[in-house]
Amino acid sequence: MNFDFSPEQKAFAEQLRRALQKASPLREARACLEGSSRYSEPIWRELSELGALGAAVPEAFGGSGLSSFELCVVAHEIGRALAPVPFVSSIGLCAQALMRFGSDAQKQRWIPGLAAGRLIGTAACAEGKGELTPERLQTELRAGQLHGRKLSVLDGLSADLAIVVAKDPAKEPVLCLVDLHAPGVVRRPVESVDPSRPLAELVFSGVAAEPLGRVGEGWEAFDDLLKRAAVLIAFEQLGGAERALEMARDYALQRHSFGRAIGGHQAIKHKLANVFTRNEVARVHAYWAAWALATDAGELTLAAASARVAATDAFAFAAQENLQVHGGIGYTWESDCQLLYRRARLYALVIGSQFAWKEKIVRALETANAA
Amino acid sequence: MDFEDSQEEAAYRAEARGWLEANAAPFARRNAELKADPCARLQVGKAWQALKARAGYASITLPREVGGGGGTPLHEVIYRQEEGRYGLPTDFFGIGLGMCIPTIVHRGTEAQRQRYVTNAIRGETVWCQLFSEPAAGSDLAGLRTRATRGGEGWVIEGQKVWTTVAHLADFGIVLTRTDPTVPKHRGLTMFIVDMKTPGVDVRPIRQLSGETEFNEVFFQAVRVPDENRIGNVGDGWNVALTTLMFERASAGKGLGFAGSPEILRLARQVDLGSGPAIDDQRVRERIADMWINEQALRLLSARALTALSKGEVPGPEQSINKLVEASHGQQAAYIAMDLLGEAGALTHAELGDDWRKIERSWTWGAAMRIAGGSDEILRNIIAERVLGLPGDIRPDKDIAFNQLSG
Numbered sequence: 001m002n003f004d005f006s007p008e009q010k011a012f013a014e015q016l017r018r019a020l021q022k023a024s025p026l027r028e029a030r031a032c033l034e035g036s037s038r039y040s041e042p043i044w045r046e047l048s049e050l051g052a053l054g055a056a057v058p059e060a061f062g063g064s065g066l067s068s069f070e071l072c073v074v075a076h077e078i079g080r081a082l083a084p085v086p087f088v089s090s091i092g093l094c095a096q097a098l099m100r101f102g103s104d105a106q107k108q109r110w111i112p113g114l115a116a117g118r119l120i121g122t123a124a125c126a127e128g129k130g131e132l133t134p135e136r137l138q139t140e141l142r143a144g145q146l147h148g149r150k151l152s153v154l155d156g157l158s159a160d161l162a163i164v165v166a167k168d169p170a171k172e173p174v175l176c177l178v179d180l181h182a183p184g185v186v187r188r189p190v191e192s193v194d195p196s197r198p199l200a201e202l203v204f205s206g207v208a209a210e211p212l213g214r215v216g217e218g219w220e221a222f223d224d225l226l227k228r229a230a231v232l233i234a235f236e237q238l239g240g241a242e243r244a245l246e247m248a249r250d251y252a253l254q255r256h257s258f259g260r261a262i263g264g265h266q267a268i269k270h271k272l273a274n275v276f277t278r279n280e281v282a283r284v285h286a287y288w289a290a291w292a293l294a295t296d297a298g299e300l301t302l303a304a305a306s307a308r309v310a311a312t313d314a315f316a317f318a319a320q321e322n323l324q325v326h327g328g329i330g331y332t333w334e335s336d337c338q339l340l341y342r343r344a345r346l347y348a349l350v351i352g353s354q355f356a357w358k359e360k361i362v363r364a365l366e367t368a369n370a371a
Numbered sequence: 372m373d374f375e376d377s378q379e380e381a382a383y384r385a386e387a388r389g390w391l392e393a394n395a396a397p398f399a400r401r402n403a404e405l406k407a408d409p410c411a412r413l414q415v416g417k418a419w420q421a422l423k424a425r426a427g428y429a430s431i432t433l434p435r436e437v438g439g440g441g442g443t444p445l446h447e448v449i450y451r452q453e454e455g456r457y458g459l460p461t462d463f464f465g466i467g468l469g470m471c472i473p474t475i476v477h478r479g480t481e482a483q484r485q486r487y488v489t490n491a492i493r494g495e496t497v498w499c500q501l502f503s504e505p506a507a508g509s510d511l512a513g514l515r516t517r518a519t520r521g522g523e524g525w526v527i528e529g530q531k532v533w534t535t536v537a538h539l540a541d542f543g544i545v546l547t548r549t550d551p552t553v554p555k556h557r558g559l560t561m562f563i564v565d566m567k568t569p570g571v572d573v574r575p576i577r578q579l580s581g582e583t584e585f586n587e588v589f590f591q592a593v594r595v596p597d598e599n600r601i602g603n604v605g606d607g608w609n610v611a612l613t614t615l616m617f618e619r620a621s622a623g624k625g626l627g628f629a630g631s632p633e634i635l636r637l638a639r640q641v642d643l644g645s646g647p648a649i650d651d652q653r654v655r656e657r658i659a660d661m662w663i664n665e666q667a668l669r670l671l672s673a674r675a676l677t678a679l680s681k682g683e684v685p686g687p688e689q690s691i692n693k694l695v696e697a698s699h700g701q702q703a704a705y706i707a708m709d710l711l712g713e714a715g716a717l718t719h720a721e722l723g724d725d726w727r728k729i730e731r732s733w734t735w736g737a738a739m740r741i742a743g744g745s746d747e748i749l750r751n752i753i754a755e756r757v758l759g760l761p762g763d764i765r766p767d768k769d770i771a772f773n774q775l776s777g
Contacts, residue, residue, distance in 0.1 A: 001680050002373050003673040249758050264761035269754035276753055277691045284670035291372045310663050358659035369635045
């Protein structure tokens with residue numbers, strides 16, 4: 001039994017943690033919040049130099065040829081640092097999709113740039129309110145040209161390329177690959193709850209696009225893509241939840257009321273013990289999903305959905321209770337509580353809300369416990 | 372990262388599995404047949420324990436010199452997993468071999484080790500742990516059972532409660548107050564007591580579930596020789612902490628609560644008005660919520676095994692195990708009962724033997740939120756020892772026990 005990251009993976013985490021601390025991620029996140037940048041270019045460059053972005057990309061495509069365990073480590077540390085970088089869009093969604101469904105030519109063309117951080121990728125899925133279904137999908141790939149509107153797209157303004165979920169003229173869902181600098185792409189920034197991880201609207205009017213993967217298997221591919229990205233997002237969420245607990249703990253030791261540090265009052269102690277409990281539940285589910293992702297285990301569908309649900313719950317709870325422990329000061333613009341509170345909510349919604357992911361859990365359980 | 376045994380672990384598991392295959396079946400069968408007769412079941416349990424001891428599978432982590440298996444905590448867990456498949460009468464020995472005997476091995480005298488340890492490991496004696504009292508539960512150090520010097524030894528007066536297997540026990544370890552003139556933690560002393568000593572009166576407690584697993588134990592002028600003292604006079608609190616450390620180490624064995632297989636089966640059978648309940652989104656969301664805790668328990672135990680496998684002490688994640696598990700029992704039972712609608716109020720007498728697991732999750736879930744450290748005490752432990760938050764204000768801390776009010 002060895003349900004843990006390896007010593008080398010832990011050393012990599014430690015190295016990332018130190019590098020991220022030095023890069024003042026909270027200041028960078030605040031810069032995004034104030035509208036002066038869309039993501040932290042210095043941190044993105046740093047991650048690239050450390051080999052973090054291409055960790056799981058084969059050496060032939062410019063990566064380090066490690067495994068998705070290392071990707072999970074990277075996501076975890078980005079989450080802990082609250083670093084405002086397009087990791088889950090570019091690597092979790094776009095690079096993973098290309099590695100999985102791309103032709104050799106597509107991989108050759110795009111993956112080295114993504115692995116080096118020279119290019120930023122994303123996935124464009126949702127089309128407005130509610131959950132995307134094959135029936136409600138409007139965006140269409142017709143004779144190699146894409147038509148439609150995607151709202152909202154994570155890092156849609158910064159991205160150079162996107163995996164777009166569309167349908168073909170026969171209404172068969174298909175994933176396609178789009179160069180976002182091509183003519184016919186219109187991007188619009190949209191206001192959202194967490195400007196440190198900005199969203200955009202993308203409108204495609206006859207944009208050149210090529211299919212990714214086999215026609216007729218588009219929805220399965222989309223599902224597969226989401227669950228793999230969900231594992232990395234869960235690690236970012238877990239990191240954020242840990243950070244929120246630390247912040248709350250530190251404040252509870254420093255702030256005094258009724259004659260002692262508020263962390264000595266059971267109302268606060270028990271609150272933070274509950275946060276710790278949910279964080280640990282999220283941690284074991286995330287680790288399980290990391291194992292399933294790296295080994296392509298049959299449980300991946302269930303493990304990824306479980307990790308997603310547990311991490312969403314833990315991050316939301318930790319961020320909300322961290323703000324609560326801070327009291328009024330936690331509700332100010334200057335406080336860092338808002339950075340966590342915003343990130344927790346955004347990440348609870350990108351790639352679909354708890355409604356969708358809990359449903360995925362139960363479907364997987366039904367399969368596992370066939371009638 | 373993997374969930375596989377190491378080579379050495381796999382070899383140990385294979386050996387244990389082979390030994391159990393060769394030996395366990397008749398004992399498991401007798402145990403099932405004698406379900407209603409604890410005394411007869413105890414005899415089967417004693418015979419099973421003796422057989423285990425000869426093979427080195429009893430008290431696996433205690434040294435061979437005292438009759439243990441000379442193995443590691445991981446061996447113990449692996450053996451327990453394998454033994455757990457059979458339904459064997461091991462329940463009489465959990466407290467004694469899990470807590471009392473390790474305390475004697477670590478804190479007792481050489482004479483006590485000689486006299487008590489090996490025969491307990493062989494199942495010849497049953498032990499109970501006499502700590503909690505009616506007025507001292509979470510605040511254990513506030514206990515009132517007195518031990519005073521008398522003749523050659525000590526005289527014990529008082530009352531203990533929630534004492535598992537006391538009605539069958541030969542011996543117990545009892546935490547007493549020997550000096551009420553000092554603050555509460557400092558005036559305690561631990562003794563071994565022969566449960567057949569005159570003045571020891573064991574009365575079963577009927578629980579909410581209708582079962583009787585715990586007892587009240589009354590001490591009226593019970594004489595205990597000084598040679599039965601464990602540790603120094605006044606050092607009982609530290610000795611008790613040793614015992615409780617072993618309690619935590621043996622926790623997390625899995626309480627056998629209902630989970631997704633049972634709930635899915637029920638949800639497919641019953642109709643909530645618009646077809647099978649399994650198709651109802653309200654039901655599906657509750658199943659997903661339950662699953663997160665259910666699976667977390669398996670994964671937490673994999674984390675603990677990993678630590679043991681590396682020769683480390685399981686980390687803070689283990690302190691949340693019981694918090695999650697007890698509530699999970701209640702959560703699973705509520706879903707099952709709600710699925711049946713009004714019929715959910717019926718018992719296994721109407722609903723069949725399968726329903727016992729749901730009832731057990733409902734009743735024992737409530738018990739386990741209290742036993743072995745209540746939810747509230749565990750949250751304090753997490754807050755203080757894991758998160759480093761300050762201890763509670765303790766108005767009684769520096770006050771002599773006999774000066775306390777209330």
